[in-house]
């Protein structure tokens with residue numbers, strides 16, 4: 116691989132996966148890449164390119180490092196636990212901190228755990244995360260997801276995630 120100091124490596128696209136602890140980041144990576152282990156770095160070969168996923172944990176101690184990984188990233192996946200109503204304001208603040216740090220980066224927000232009875236809907240999530248005001252040139256998508264209820268992955272939603280990522284990188 117050529118060390119180009121930026122986002123140029125042809126064929127390899129870095130997908131940064133962030134979100135509060137327990138949001139479902141590892142569940143998404145396990146579902147997409149089919150790997151049973153819980154590593155924070157995984158690759159997925161598609162006909163178009165190789166998607167290199169990098170997950171940084173969402174615990175309070177790790178969040179302060181999130182922004183440092185944005186520069187080499189082609190697309191940010193931000194996973195939110197839609198049933199964690201108490202921490203939606205925190206998830207919003209952390210997301211907007213990232214959006215301010217990188218003005219152009221494409222973002223896919225996943226409203227995860229839609230299977231849970233207390234999950235907020237996609238329109239409610241758009242409101243709670245203040246996504247309506249994110250405008251300008253940025254490509255930002257919000258998708259409902261159900262990434263890993265007790266090891267169960269909804270294959271359709273994972274395929275949709277992969278398809279959208281390939282459009283965004």
Ligand SMILES: Nc1nc2c(ncn2[C@@H]2O[C@H](COP(=O)(O)OP(=O)(O)OP(=O)(O)O)[C@@H](O)[C@H]2O)c(=O)[nH]1
Pocket residue numbers: 134135136137138139140141142143171172173174194227228229230231260261262263264265266
């Ligand atoms: N009900 C339900 N549970 C889910 C879903 N996605 C993930 N989980 C569960 O939520 C818990 C946390 O998921 P992880 O994927 O480990 O979360 P994470 O974002 O990687 O968390 P950290 O690595 O600690 O930052 C696990 O017990 C998962 O099985 C979902 O869509 N529905």
Ligand SMILES: [Mg+2]
Pocket residue numbers: 140141142170172
């Ligand atoms: Mg994890």
